[in-house]
Amino acid sequence: MVTPKDRVELNVGGRIFETTAATLGIAGEKSFFRAMFDENWNLHSDSAITEHFIDRDPDYFAVLLSLLRTGELYIPPKIDKRLLYREAEYYGILDQVRSAKWGSFDGNRVRLAESISDWSSEARSAKIVQASPSGGCCVAHGGVVRVYDWMLEEHPIIHTEHHNVNDVCWVDSESIVVSSDEKIASGGLGLFNASTGESKYKFQVTDELKGYKAGALSVSSNDKLFASCTDSTTRKHVIGVWDQVTGTLMNFFSCPPHPPHNAARLQWLHDINCVMVVSSSPGDEICLFDLRQNDMVWSWDVKAGEKQYCCGIIDAIAIEKSSSICVLAEQKGMGFVDLRRTDASLNWRNDLMGTDWSYRDDLVHIDEYLYVKLAFHEGQLFSSWGNRIFVYGGSDWLPTSQFERSRGGPIRDYSIDGDRLFALQDNENIVDVWETPRPPII
Structure with a gap:
């Protein structure tokens, strides 16, 4: 069960996203989001909902947040995939994008x-x-x-x-x-x-x-x-x-x-x-x-x-x-x-x-x-x-x-x-x- 303390509010380029600490934790130790948490992946703030401002494109962030939530990568037609990959690099989640695009190499199913x-x-x-x-x-x-x-x-x-x-x-x-x-x-x-x-x-x-x-x-x-x-x-x-x-x-x-x-x-x-x-x-x-x-x-x-x-x-x-x-x-x-x-x-x-x-x-x-x-x-x-x-x-x-x-x-x-x-x-x-x-x- 998600508690208020687990909830995170992100203001990305003026657009509000609400998610959980667990979802952002999927991004990994080397991700952009790591700085928001302590060494145990708990939010630094004790407030019920913590807002963080990120000066990036919200349309691209929405695609990447969906990837963290579901493990699947869906790229809408209006999204430039090259720019999306660069955004993923900025957030430090290129590995998640790569693993969502293709699986472990198997010569029998290529x-x-x-x-x-x-x-x-x-x-x-x-x-x-x-x-x-x-x-x-x-x-x-x-x-x-x-x-x-x-x-x-x-x-x-x-x-x-x-x-x-x-x-x-x-x-x-x-x-x-x-x-x-x-x-x-x-x-x-x-x-x-x-x-x-x-x-x-x-x-x-x-x-x-x-x-x-x-x-x-x-x-x-x-x-x-x-x-x-x-x-x-x-x-x-x-x-x-x-x-x-x-x-x-x-x-x-x-x-x-x-x-x-x-x-x-x-x-x-x-x-x-x-x-x-x-x-x-x-x-x-x-x-x-x-x-x-x-x-x-x-x-x-x-x-x-x-x-x-x-x-x-x-x-x-x-x-x-x-x-x-x-x-x-x-x-x-x-x-x-x-x-x-x-x-x-x-x-x-x-x-x-x-x-x-x-x-x-x-x-x-x-x-x-x-x-x-x-x-x-x-x-x-x-x-x-x-x-x-x-x-x-x-x-x-x-x-x-x-x-x-x-x-x-x-x-x-x-x-x-x-x-x-x-x-x-x-x-x-x-x-x-x-x-x-x-x-x-x-």
Whole structure:
């Protein structure tokens, strides 16, 4: 039962709204309304009804107050949704707006929500898309990175001084790491502000890495950045480890006796404190580096003993919860390297050496070379092929669904984060945005 003390009167732009402390409390600790209450979310005033004046547009506030009351977002035709989102940002309730627009990402229930296609048609074809933790994305083509927030509004462009972008990686919702064809010592690896496009700093190198260029990137949960680095003159290849906060080089690893060639993917494995390095043809090798031992603890060469199963690695991704690595191979399709431990007391080096390859011919079969990529998100495995994205689930990773755009070319790249999937088309400068509809509130 609502008592008079719970009631709050808000004068927004001259229009009176009456609500409750409990409703405003839904806005959360970081909201505009937090200042009205004490640490226990009780009103500061002891009066029966407390009035607060807010100098904002009342029509937009009415929509947001309805969201706090019902959990549903209804935007009347007269309301500009972009302006509404800015008002939500002012009140500190963007998270509530986002969660009302779409639900947790589920590959079995996705729908095509919007497309991004507003960059110049004269620009070189885009090749990389990376989803951000906040529901936006960035797109790399040529020597620029275009950044979009969760409202799909473009921010200032990130420029790499005419050097082709090799990879991009979100550190958090406000920071992007970019690697380019420029040597690291000259600024070919830098951290940029996602909102302004300005350079925060360039990652430092020692004399040993001055001739190297950075390629594939990955970040860890403990503020480390990993970059695949290659010397174009000597063809030497190492994995550099930097501190994300300071940009200081912490370490670098080579991969004797068979170093990977221009690693196609790096992935941080939190549970075992290792970084996985995947090299495609001609290397066709997967390595694990243990940062505690400062050494490579395991490697798997697809060509050494598995020639009867595949011709080369196209992509691979580790699935830590099932202790396995999913591999896509040319002409054969998808297989799994089993990393399950038989004895918890064994160290990872001895245990991982007993891994095995199992070929799954009931999954996607790769008949020709296309842009094929694996992804893993919230218990679901994804693979792209042509203009389709396949979804797998369950303990046996059986196919559960697939989705595709009604019209459009092959998918060049795709990325999942912030409860959205962004798919970059190869034939056109278009990024499709896939979302999962929010379940109805009963």
